[in-house]
Amino acid sequence: MTNEIPTLRDPQDRRLPRISPPCGLVIFGITGDLARKKLLPAIYDLANRGLLHPAFSLTGFARRDWSPQDFEEYVRASIEAHTRTGFNEGTWNQLRSGLRFVSGTFDDPEAYRQLADTVAELDSSRGTGGNHAFYLSIPPSYFPVVAKHLSDTGLNKRQGREWRRVIIEKPFGHNLESARELSDVISQIFDEQDVFRIDHYLGKETVQNIMAMRFANAMFEPLWKANYVDSVQITMAEDIGIGTRAGYYDGIGAARDIIQNHLLQLMALTAMEEPVHFTPEEIRAEKEKVLSAVRLPDDLAADTARGQYAGGWQGGDQVRGYLEEDGIPAESTTETFAAIKLFVGTRRWAGVPFYLRAGKRLGKRVTEIAVIFKRSAHVPFGNSDLSESGQNALVIRVQPDEGLTLKLGAKVPGTSMQVRDVTMDFAYGHAFTEDSPEAYERLILDALVGSAPLFPHQREVEASWKILDPILSFWETQGQPEPYAPGTWGPQSAHDMLARDERFWRLP
Numbered sequence: 092m093t094n095e096i097p098t099l100r101d102p103q104d105r106r107l108p109r110i111s112p113p114c115g116l117v118i119f120g121i122t123g124d125l126a127r128k129k130l131l132p133a134i135y136d137l138a139n140r141g142l143l144h145p146a147f148s149l150t151g152f153a154r155r156d157w158s159p160q161d162f163e164e165y166v167r168a169s170i171e172a173h174t175r176t177g178f179n180e181g182t183w184n185q186l187r188s189g190l191r192f193v194s195g196t197f198d199d200p201e202a203y204r205q206l207a208d209t210v211a212e213l214d215s216s217r218g219t220g221g222n223h224a225f226y227l228s229i230p231p232s233y234f235p236v237v238a239k240h241l242s243d244t245g246l247n248k249r250q251g252r253e254w255r256r257v258i259i260e261k262p263f264g265h266n267l268e269s270a271r272e273l274s275d276v277i278s279q280i281f282d283e284q285d286v287f288r289i290d291h292y293l294g295k296e297t298v299q300n301i302m303a304m305r306f307a308n309a310m311f312e313p314l315w316k317a318n319y320v321d322s323v324q325i326t327m328a329e330d331i332g333i334g335t336r337a338g339y340y341d342g343i344g345a346a347r348d349i350i351q352n353h354l355l356q357l358m359a360l361t362a363m364e365e366p367v368h369f370t371p372e373e374i375r376a377e378k379e380k381v382l383s384a385v386r387l388p389d390d391l392a393a394d395t396a397r398g399q400y401a402g403g404w405q406g407g408d409q410v411r412g413y414l415e416e417d418g419i420p421a422e423s424t425t426e427t428f429a430a431i432k433l434f435v436g437t438r439r440w441a442g443v444p445f446y447l448r449a450g451k452r453l454g455k456r457v458t459e460i461a462v463i464f465k466r467s468a469h470v471p472f473g474n475s476d477l478s479e480s481g482q483n484a485l486v487i488r489v490q491p492d493e494g495l496t497l498k499l500g501a502k503v504p505g506t507s508m509q510v511r512d513v514t515m516d517f518a519y520g521h522a523f524t525e526d527s528p529e530a531y532e533r534l535i536l537d538a539l540v541g542s543a544p545l546f547p548h549q550r551e552v553e554a555s556w557k558i559l560d561p562i563l564s565f566w567e568t569q570g571q572p573e574p575y576a577p578g579t580w581g582p583q584s585a586h587d588m589l590a591r592d593e594r595f596w597r598l599p
Contacts, residue, residue: 111137111539113146115189115210119197119237119490120228121151122165125260129291130228131166132173132532138186139176141526142536146218154196162192175529177331180548189217199232199454203240205261210246221253224287224538230339235276249448258538261352262343263288263547264438266563267556274549283549287538291530292353292458293545301460302369304487304495311485314464316439321482324446324461324541324597325354327489328453330578332400332410333427338416345558346397346566347427349449353383353458353556356547357489358445362435371543386434391535391565393591397426398570398582400452405577410452412574424427425449426572430585431562432592444592452577458489470576481512484504484597494518502571513540584592 116134118126137143151162151337167187171178191209193201213219225241227234238257240246249255257277277286292298305311314320320488331341340348359378366373388394402412413419413427428450435445464483486496495517503509537545566572574581580586580596589595 107566109142109536109540109542111143111147111536112217112222113144113220113292114168114222114224114539115148115150115213115217116224116535116539117150117206117210118514119152119219119229122153122155123190123228126151127169128173128529129156129529130226130535131169133529135174135186136529137171137532137536139174139179139182143186143539146189146220147186148213148219149186149190150191150193150206150213151188152193152195152206154194156194157192157334159190159192159588162368163187163190166190169335175532187214189535191485197229198236198240198246200243200442202241202439203246206449207244207246208245208471221531222255223252224256224258226258226260231264231273232274238276238280244522247280252256254285254541255281256287256538256541257281258287258535260289262347263352263552264556265343265347266398267553267560270549270552270556282541284449286549287543287546288549288552289534290545290547291531291534292489293356293534293541293547294532297487297489297491298357298360299545300495301357301487302374306515315462317441317443318445319464321463321465322444322446322594323358323599324463325357325361325448325459326461326597327449327458328455328580328599329451330453330456330598332452332577333413333416333419335417336401337416341419341425343421344397344425344429345451346431346563347426348427350431350558351445351555351559352450352547354447354549355558356373357460357552358385358433358435358447361462362437362440362445374535375543375548379548379550379554381435381437381560382551384436385554385558386436387558387561389524389556390433390564392569394432395562395565395586396428396430396448396582396585396588397566397569398428398450398575398585399423399425400427400450400577401574406453407487410577412551412577424567424571425428426566427576428453428581428585430581430588432588433558446589446594448581448596450581452575455580455599456491459599460487460489461597462487463597486597492518533589 110381118130120126120510134149167183193202193206210223214221227237247255264273305315337450359381362381365376366377377551399413402410402415414423415420430448433445433447463483466482484498488496497515498512503511534545573584575582586596
C-alpha cells in the first residue's frame with residue numbers, strides 16, 4: 092500500500108472539465124460590438140459554468156472616461172442582454188470583484204503605465220499569479236502601436252512559470268505581404284506559442300465534430316476519398332447586408348472576410364489526413380499539408396465568381412444595394428459574394444473539386460459543408476425509377492441548426508420500384524441535453540488554458556493568403572463585380588461555374 096494522495100484531476104480523463112488557472116484577461120476594444128455581444132457574455136458564461144478560476148480578473152481598456160462603477164454597469168448590461176446561461180447574481184458578484192478599467196487611447200504611454208500598475212495590483216490582490224492574456228479586439232492597423240506599448244512597459248515579459256499571451260482577431264492581414272508584416276510585429280514581443288489567432292468558426296461544436304465524425308466512425312473514412320467523392324461544396328451565406336460595417340467591409344470583401352480564414356479552414360479540416368495524436372502541433376501539421384497542396388484552376392475567369400448585391404425586395408422588405416449603403420463609394424469594386432473552385436493535389440483528393448462560396452443578401456443564413464458522392468457505377472433501375480433521386484450527400488451543418496444530414500435514396504412505398512431521396516438527420520439540439528457553448532466560450536477558455544488546436548498557426552495564415560492572393564489580383568483587373576438580386580444565391584456567373592462542370596450548387 093502507498094500513502095500517495097490521488098490527484099484531483101487526471102489530465103487524460105476528458106469527462107472532467109478543464110478550468111482556467113489563476114489569470115487575468117485584458118481586452119483592448121472593450122466597448123466594441125464584438126466585446127459587448129460576444130466576449131463579455133462568453134466570459135460570464137464560462138464563470139457561470141464554473142470554468143474560470145475564482146481569481147480570474149478582467150480589465151477593459153478603452154477611451155471612455157469611465158469610473159469603476161460605469162464599467163461595471165456596462166459589463167452587466169452586456170451580460171444580461173446576451174448571456175446564454177442566464178444571469179446569476181452570485182456569479183456576477185464573483186466576476187465583478189475582478190473587474191478593472193483603464194482609460195486611454197492606444198497610443199497613450201501613460202495609459203499603458205496605468206495598465207501595468209493594474210496588472211501588478213491584480214497579481215497582489217487577486218492572486219492572478221503573473222498570468223495575463225491580452226485580447227486585441229481592435230482593427231489590425233492598431234496592432235503595431237499596441238504591441239509596441241506592451242513591450243515598452245514590459246507587459247509581455249514573464250518570469251518563471253508565469254505566462255503572457257496575446258489573442259488576435261481576424262483579419263490576419265490584407266494579403267500575404269501584410270500578414271507577414273503583422274506576424275513580424277507580434278513575434279518581436281510574443282513567442283509564436285503564445286500567439287492565439289481567433290477564428291471563431293473553429294470553436295463551433297459542429298466544426299470540431301468533423302474530426303470526430305471522420306476518425307471515430309469506421310463507416311465514413313473508407314469513403315472519404317476521390318474514389319467515391321464527386322465534389323465538396325462549402326457555403327457560408329448570410330441573408331443580411333453589411334449594415335453599419337461599411338468602414339470595415341469596403342475594401343475587404345467576401346473573399347478576404349470569409350474565404351481566406353473560415354472557409355479555407357473548414358476545407359482543411361474536411362480534407363486533412365488523420366493525425367497520429369490530437370495534439371495542437373499534429374492537427375496543425377495536417378491542416379498545413381492540405382493548404383500547401385491546394386491548386387488553383389487554370390482558368391480563373393471561368394472558375395471563380397464575384398458579385399455585389401443590388402437593391403430590391405427581400406422577404407417582403409425593400410433593401411438597398413451595396414453601392415447605396417451608407418459610407419460605400421459609388422465606384423466601389425468590393426465584392427459581397429465570392430465563389431472559387433480549388434483542388435487538393437494529394438492522392439486522396441486527386442481530381443475532386445472543392446467549391447467555396449460566401450456572400451451577403453443571399454437566400455438564407457446558413458453555413459454548411461456538403462460532401463457529394465459519386466453515382467453508383469451500376470444501377471439496375473431504369474431512369475424513370477430514379478427520376479426523383481439524386482446523388483448521395485453528407486451535409487455538415489455548422490449554423491444555424493448544428494448537425495449532420497445524410498441524403499440517400501430509398502424506395503417509395505407501393506407496388507412499383509421507385510427511388511426517391513430521403514434524409515437522415517442528427518441535430519445537436521435533439522441528441523444532447525446540454526446546450527452547445529458559444530464558440531467564443533471554447534476559444535477564450537482554450538487561450539487561458541494554453542490549448543491551441545483550434546487556433547491557426549502563422550504558417551496556415553500564410554498558406555491561405557498564397558491561395559487567395561492570385562485570385563484577388565485577377566479580380567482587380569476585372570472591373571465591377573456582377574450584380575445579383577437580394578434573396579437569390581448570387582450572380583449568374585457562380586451558377587455557370589458549376590454548370591460547365593455539369594454540376595449545380597446545393598440548395599441549403
